[in-house]
Amino acid sequence: MSNETKNFTRRDFVKGSSLATSGIILAPSLLSATPFKKKENILKLAVIGCGGRGTGAVVQALKADENVQLVAMADAFKDQVDKSYENLSKIFDPTRIPVKNTMKFFGFGSYKKAIDEADVIILTTPPGFRPQHFEYAISQGKHVFMEKPVATDVAGVKKVLEAAKIAEAKKLNVVLGLQRRYQSSYLESFNHIKKGDLGKIVSGQVYWNSGGVWVRPRKENYTEMEYQMRNWYYFNWLCGDHILEQHIHNLDVANWFIGEYPIKAQGMGGRQVRNGKDHGQIFDHHFVEFEYPSGAIISSQCRHQKGCLTRVSESFQGTLGTSETSGANNALLKSYSGDVIYTHDDEMYKNPYQVEHDKLFAAIRNGEVINNVDYGVKSTMTAILGRMATYSGKQITWDEAMAFEHNLVPNEDTLSFDSIPPVIPDEFGNYPIPVPGETTFI
Numbered sequence: 001m002s003n004e005t006k007n008f009t010r011r012d013f014v015k016g017s018s019l020a021t022s023g024i025i026l027a028p029s030l031l032s033a034t035p036f037k038k039k040e041n042i043l044k045l046a047v048i049g050c051g052g053r054g055t056g057a058v059v060q061a062l063k064a065d066e067n068v069q070l071v072a073m074a075d076a077f078k079d080q081v082d083k084s085y086e087n088l089s090k091i092f093d094p095t096r097i098p099v100k101n102t103m104k105f106f107g108f109g110s111y112k113k114a115i116d117e118a119d120v121i122i123l124t125t126p127p128g129f130r131p132q133h134f135e136y137a138i139s140q141g142k143h144v145f146m147e148k149p150v151a152t153d154v155a156g157v158k159k160v161l162e163a164a165k166i167a168e169a170k171k172l173n174v175v176l177g178l179q180r181r182y183q184s185s186y187l188e189s190f191n192h193i194k195k196g197d198l199g200k201i202v203s204g205q206v207y208w209n210s211g212g213v214w215v216r217p218r219k220e221n222y223t224e225m226e227y228q229m230r231n232w233y234y235f236n237w238l239c240g241d242h243i244l245e246q247h248i249h250n251l252d253v254a255n256w257f258i259g260e261y262p263i264k265a266q267g268m269g270g271r272q273v274r275n276g277k278d279h280g281q282i283f284d285h286h287f288v289e290f291e292y293p294s295g296a297i298i299s300s301q302c303r304h305q306k307g308c309l310t311r312v313s314e315s316f317q318g319t320l321g322t323s324e325t326s327g328a329n330n331a332l333l334k335s336y337s338g339d340v341i342y343t344h345d346d347e348m349y350k351n352p353y354q355v356e357h358d359k360l361f362a363a364i365r366n367g368e369v370i371n372n373v374d375y376g377v378k379s380t381m382t383a384i385l386g387r388m389a390t391y392s393g394k395q396i397t398w399d400e401a402m403a404f405e406h407n408l409v410p411n412e413d414t415l416s417f418d419s420i421p422p423v424i425p426d427e428f429g430n431y432p433i434p435v436p437g438e439t440t441f442i
Helices: 010-016 052-064 078-089 110-115 127-139 154-169 184-195 224-230 248-258 352-366 373-392 398-403
Strands: 043-048 068-075 104-106 120-123 143-146 174-176 201-210 264-270 285-291 297-304 311-318 321-326 331-335 340-343
Touching: 043 052, 043 110, 052 068, 052 078, 052 120, 052 352, 068 078, 068 110, 078 104, 104 110, 110 127, 120 127, 120 352, 127 143, 127 154, 143 352, 154 373, 174 352, 174 373, 184 248, 184 321, 184 331, 184 340, 201 248, 248 297, 248 311, 248 373, 264 373, 285 373, 373 398
Parallel strands: 043 068, 043 120, 068 104, 120 143, 143 174, 201 297
Antiparallel strands: 201 311, 264 285, 285 297, 311 321, 321 331, 331 340
């Protein structure tokens, strides 16, 4: 990286990112994008990454607009493409998913072929590849639904930021899979906080504590690259650790409700119960304290340990009251005197995963623009900062993290399943594990 890139400070981050932090939809009169107003205009859809999340996102996209057709699919693995299409064919008529065999692409680099065929792109591969896929989609003038996080390293964060500027100039829609931003309980809670009903937020606790996720063991015929790609959750270059891949949701809520992002972080973490060879490199627990410019302190917990307390939620304390929210659509805001400021009515619930796509396709049809990249990048960087703090055991500032020459992911276009991955096991099959006090930034 150049010195100019290395010296990318918090001030530069704010100054260089002019996108609306709340994903505001701009008025059509301000835009030059051509709206798809006639119903007979078919929007062509491509999905890059055909696992469960990619398949689910296709379902939501097709339900969002009756004149959307899936025309292309791409994944590193042919079996993933075939399985995804089979599952979709059980839900939709063939006229909604007219994907020819020649439009089913697989292998490294296949993303370009699928992107070239469509108007709207779903990006749901392991997040390490997301910056490169997003950059290409925007360069080709495509609207994008992109899952979180947007990157696994600082180099990827910067690549997404640069592509986002181009997307903004081209009036392209980019909706990000931080679905709490589209969930009624969170939106109503935020509105009360914005009005000042809790006063100034001074502290908070955010949690993603669960029993963990799937493991995909090595098979005898796998190359090292195929094994890591199949078992991608456990390798930092592909996943970024669960503090990034899952806990980003809760950290994003903290940034959103406070209206800032951290200046520094310190914390601890490790591997206590999930420490087998198929668990790669990542920790099974993290605890981080994030400090914000206003002085607010957020305590962050994420844990993948079975048999322990499960909690996925956020709590905040303001000078006038408190709030409790969760992805299960619960919300309660109250004053310190016990008066209820707001409690969520379940009858208002709309599936936020679906709402994301409803908003995306409505904006495309109406010639409007939604761009969620700004807050998605900031929350991705927040989680990366937390990971750096737990892996190193040191206090790390935002500016230090952004200045670090931090590039974990190789160019996908140079890879094959015979390539040597960025991290390899020792002679006993064990991967290098971060050691607080010794590890610098990962």
